[in-house]
Every structure is written in structure tokens, then in C-alpha cells.
Amino acid sequence: xxxxxxxxxxxxxxxxxxxxxxxxxxxxxxxxxxxxxxxxxxxxxxxxxxxxxxxxxxxxxxxxxxxxxxxxxxxxxxxxxxxxxxxxxxxxxxxxxxxxxxxxxxxxxxxxxxxxxxxxxxxxxxxxxxxxxxxxxxxxxxxxxxxxxxxxxxxxxxxxxxxxxxxxxxxxxxxxxxxxxxxxxxxxxxxxxxxxxxxxxxxxxxxxxxxxxxxxxxxxxxxx
Amino acid sequence: xxxxxxxxxxxxxxxxxxxxxxxxxxxxxxxxxxxxxxxxxxxxxxxxxxxxxxxxxxxxxxxxxxxxxxxxxxxxxxxxxxxxxxxxxxxxxxxxxxxxxxxxxxxxxxxxxxxxxxxxxxxxxxxxxxxxxxxxxxxxxxxxxxxxxxxxxxxxxxxxxxxxxxxxxxxxxxxxxxxxxxxxxxxxxxxxxxxxxxxxxxxxxxxxxxxxxxxxxxxxxxxxxxxxxxxx
Numbered sequence: 269x270x271x272x273x274x275x276x277x278x279x280x281x282x283x284x285x286x287x288x289x290x291x292x293x294x295x296x297x298x299x300x301x302x303x304x305x306x307x308x309x310x311x312x313x314x315x316x317x318x319x320x321x322x323x324x325x326x327x328x329x330x331x332x333x334x335x336x337x338x339x340x341x342x343x344x345x346x347x348x349x350x351x352x353x354x355x356x357x358x359x360x361x362x363x364x365x366x367x368x369x370x371x372x373x374x375x376x377x378x379x380x381x382x383x384x385x386x387x388x389x390x391x392x393x394x395x396x397x398x399x400x401x402x403x404x405x406x407x408x409x410x411x412x413x414x415x416x417x418x419x420x421x422x423x424x425x426x427x428x429x430x431x432x433x434x435x436x437x438x439x440x441x442x443x444x445x446x447x448x449x450x451x452x453x454x455x456x457x458x459x460x461x462x463x464x465x466x467x468x469x470x471x472x473x474x475x476x477x478x479x480x481x482x483x484x485x486x487x488x489x490x491x492x
Numbered sequence: 493x494x495x496x497x498x499x500x501x502x503x504x505x506x507x508x509x510x511x512x513x514x515x516x517x518x519x520x521x522x523x524x525x526x527x528x529x530x531x532x533x534x535x536x537x538x539x540x541x542x543x544x545x546x547x548x549x550x551x552x553x554x555x556x557x558x559x560x561x562x563x564x565x566x567x568x569x570x571x572x573x574x575x576x577x578x579x580x581x582x583x584x585x586x587x588x589x590x591x592x593x594x595x596x597x598x599x600x601x602x603x604x605x606x607x608x609x610x611x612x613x614x615x616x617x618x619x620x621x622x623x624x625x626x627x628x629x630x631x632x633x634x635x636x637x638x639x640x641x642x643x644x645x646x647x648x649x650x651x652x653x654x655x656x657x658x659x660x661x662x663x664x665x666x667x668x669x670x671x672x673x674x675x676x677x678x679x680x681x682x683x684x685x686x687x688x689x690x691x692x693x694x695x696x697x698x699x700x701x702x703x704x705x706x707x708x709x710x711x712x713x714x715x716x717x718x719x720x721x722x723x724x
Binding site: 297298300380381386389432455459 | 526
């Protein structure tokens, strides 16, 4: 299911943008960075061409670290297998904010305006996250209508799920990938895109699945 | 009342250049990292003034720009500065070097060496590499940036033609970092491996990975990359 016609008035979370740039707890941005974030976040709409696509697939079986999804798709990851073992279905999605913003980032960097480039890049990352939340909400409502719940989002590259598994995610999409393509190195183009899965299963069970608290990689930027 | 002698004036201007590098102020309209500095001369104006006063270009670079960046590096290490702050300072140094470049040769300033940089085949991420490029330029290296998604053969050709002392390879993904190994292998097959020191960087790589693929060094971040090159 693809809906490219969604509104592109994004509420950019300025704190999240600062987090993307490395300002964590206690890290205060300079006056210049703060004003750039505000200026760009409030005037970004013309650089964003949001598009998303998702499909909901049945789970045929889970064997060890392999998950067999309908449509000859196999996900390989212990973490994903443990999640999908509890689920009846899985939503597979791709979202993108298009290529316009990254073109401007590239041009800014080329002109030596690296601060501006870094700020705009971080805003683009936040916009893509916002769009992924939109899809998560839609999938959540569909699941709720069936009395089911949804899990956190997981993308190739998270935990032990290899980036090369992007190929399987894209295969699961069945041809509609919201205008996003994969390179041989499994990079998405446009780059400001997010792909991944959301498990759909018994309410009150799947929502709580989170491998982070027991993970030893304490400095992981994706820690939840 | 004492008057400022010329050497004292030079020190004052160089000190201001250093402070403005730390504040990441390129030009006078820039408010600076701490804010409220708009209207005061920035690194561009101060560098022009220093040149007009006949201050030695080596002093402008070493005591002004480089010392300023050293302070920025320490603040970055201590997590008092973040990536955008460091970029603002690197921008200021880059702008000053643009003005100083035509004066380098006649002032007897030699580049520390030539570096070729590339994001390896299959990878499109550039921000990290661009940061390293700016910091290396600011530290006195000549940099040739081949861009992203660069085939091993294109890197080999550039090394053969341009004879750099250093080659910096960047990758952001576990799926593309393997192409660093292919690039080093291509250098070996072309008989060029011992002509150039190879340093790698990027989120998924490590010192151990660098050793395992036969690289000469690993830069954990831009400032570290400069230190590693300096150590060669």
C-alpha cells in the first residue's frame, strides 16, 4: 500500500535534531547552531517529498534464526526471529523524504558551508524518522482494529540483522518501494529513507519486545 | 602611555585569529559559538589585515589557525564541543587558508604532504570524509577528494598519477567497509601499496579491522586522523 500524497508539513523535533548531531544530555548547542536549527526546521517543507509504502505479510514459520515470510522472503537474525516468533504477521515498510534535501546538503558541503550542511542533514534524518512514525501509527491502527498490537520498528543494520538483508525487505515489498532503490552495497537511494519491519501479534505481548536492556553494546546510538 | 610596537600588534592580531577560530567565526556578520559577536572582525577580515600588516604567513598559520584548531580538538575530545562547533571552526580555517594560499609558496610554507580521500565503492556517505578533508587542509595537508562510491581502480589510478603520501578511505556501513580491503588489494596488485600510507575511518571500522585488511592506520575521528597522519 503506497500513499505518496501525504501532507509534508513536518513538525521537526528540534531536540531530536540536536541529538542527531551528537548533543546528548547536558550538551548545549551554540547560539549559531540553535538559530540554524530553528530557521531550517521552520522552512523545510519545500525540500521534503514524502512517500511511503508498506505491506502486511503472513509469517510462514520461524526456525532458529530464520523467519520464513510469505512470498519467498527469509529474514535471518536471532533478534528478529525472537520477535516474529510471537507474531502472526509482519508489516514491511519503506519511507523516504525524497532526494531534494540531500542535493542541497551536498551543495552546501561543496561550497564549504559544513555547519549548514550538518544541520540540514540532521533535520532530514528527523523528517525521515517522523515519516516512519506515521507508518507505524497507521499499522498500529490497522492492528488495533483486529484486536492486535504492534512491536517497535526494526531495520536492517539493527542488532544482528545485517544490512545485506535490505534485499529481503525490498523483495517483501513486492515492487512498490516508494521510489526508493537499493544499490549493490544495499544502500537506499535517496539516502534519507528508512526501511524495516513492525511485528503484529497479541496485544500486551509484542509491544514490550526490546532486546536493548540485555545487550552489551552500551554505546549503541540506536539504544531504546 | 606605552604604544603598541609592531611585534605586539602582530601577536594581538594572531591571538584574535586564534580566538575567532575557536569561536568558529568566518566573517564579521557571524555571531560566534557563544553568540553576541556579530560586527567584530572574523577570521577572514583578521587574516586579510594580518597579511596587509606584513605578518609572516607561517605565524598566521601556526600560531593562529593551527593553535586555534588544537584548542578546538581538545574541547571536542572533552565533549565541550560537538560536531557542528568543530565544523564551524574548520570552516573558519578553510576560509583563511583560501586567502593565504597564494602567499604560501613565497613565504616558504610547504604542505605537510598530499592526501587522497575517497568514500569506497558502494557507499554514498560523505559527511565524515568531508570533515576529515577540512581538518587535514586546516592542518597543512594538500587534499584531493575523489568523492563517494569510488571504484578501487579509480583510486589506484589517482594514486599512480598524483603520487600522494597518504590515502584515506571512508565507509559508513558494514556492507561497504569490505570494499576497503578490495581497494588495498588493488593497490598491491598494481605495485603501488608501498608508495602510499593507507588510513581508514568510518563508523563500522576499528583499529583491528584496519590491521586485518593491511591498512597502515585508523582514524577514530577527524582530529585523530590528523594526529595519525602527523605521526607518519
